[in-house]
Amino acid sequence: MTLFEKMRCLLTFGQGVALPLPELSAGTTPTQLFEQWFNDAQKSGILLPEAMSVSSCNADGQPSSRMVLLKSYDEKGFVFFTNYGSRKSQELAENNKVALLFHWNVLQRQIRIEGTVEKVSIEESADYFHSRDRGSQVGAWASKQSQKLKHDDELKERMSHYQKKFAQGEVPHPEFWGGWRIKPHAIEFWQGRSNRLHDRICFEKENEQWIQHKLHP
Numbered sequence: 001m002t003l004f005e006k007m008r009c010l011l012t013f014g015q016g017v018a019l020p021l022p023e024l025s026a027g028t029t030p031t032q033l034f035e036q037w038f039n040d041a042q043k044s045g046i047l048l049p050e051a052m053s054v055s056s057c058n059a060d061g062q063p064s065s066r067m068v069l070l071k072s073y074d075e076k077g078f079v080f081f082t083n084y085g086s087r088k089s090q091e092l093a094e095n096n097k098v099a100l101l102f103h104w105n106v107l108q109r110q111i112r113i114e115g116t117v118e119k120v121s122i123e124e125s126a127d128y129f130h131s132r133d134r135g136s137q138v139g140a141w142a143s144k145q146s147q148k149l150k151h152d153d154e155l156k157e158r159m160s161h162y163q164k165k166f167a168q169g170e171v172p173h174p175e176f177w178g179g180w181r182i183k184p185h186a187i188e189f190w191q192g193r194s195n196r197l198h199d200r201i202c203f204e205k206e207n208e209q210w211i212q213h214k215l216h217p
């Protein structure tokens, strides 16, 4: 976020402000359109525009969703970071089909993404891990994400154990912590319009080409 975007975020209490909507030009790829919309969300002053829901399915087909933060995106996909032992990671490892959802209320926009996941490289995970503040790095060691706490103080005790252990020097990147990349095969951009005549632009990948069509609202 630029200083201007941070100020807008503060002045609007993180709610953002509506901005003029760009027209979709022919030949726009979903990544380009995502970039346009994501930039708009950042500029609008919405708090955490990078927050997205990620849905996984367990082996029985039971879906579950939670919020995570988008850390990067490009033609290859959308990346977030987490604990590889967590519930979401176990489900993604069992079933690589995944769905993402962004909602930017003030802009009346949502983006739905469907695809498959793969782990990012260890180097990419380590680079991002070391870019985080020290407390979050130690916290990643302390948290056995998604596992039951044995007692109320367990997390505090684990945190102070790892604070002592890593008191000196760099906090090592834990093998159990890293990124997932969602490789999209379908992306829908939803723009709210008056009289509920919303605009829905869908991109679907066929033979490595993006095919574009619109849907009734």
Ligand SMILES: Cc1cc2nc3c(=O)[nH]c(=O)nc-3n(C[C@H](O)[C@H](O)[C@H](O)COP(=O)(O)O)c2cc1C
Binding pocket: 048, 051, 064, 066, 067, 068, 069, 070, 080, 081, 082, 083, 086, 087, 088, 089, 145, 146
């Ligand atoms: C706005 C927001 C952002 C979050 N970002 C992350 C994230 O980037 N990575 C993560 O592991 N958990 C993140 N969380 C916590 C997750 O929603 C979730 O509680 C946690 O990952 C455990 O989920 P699981 O048990 O389904 O694996 C975030 C929560 C919120 C509300």
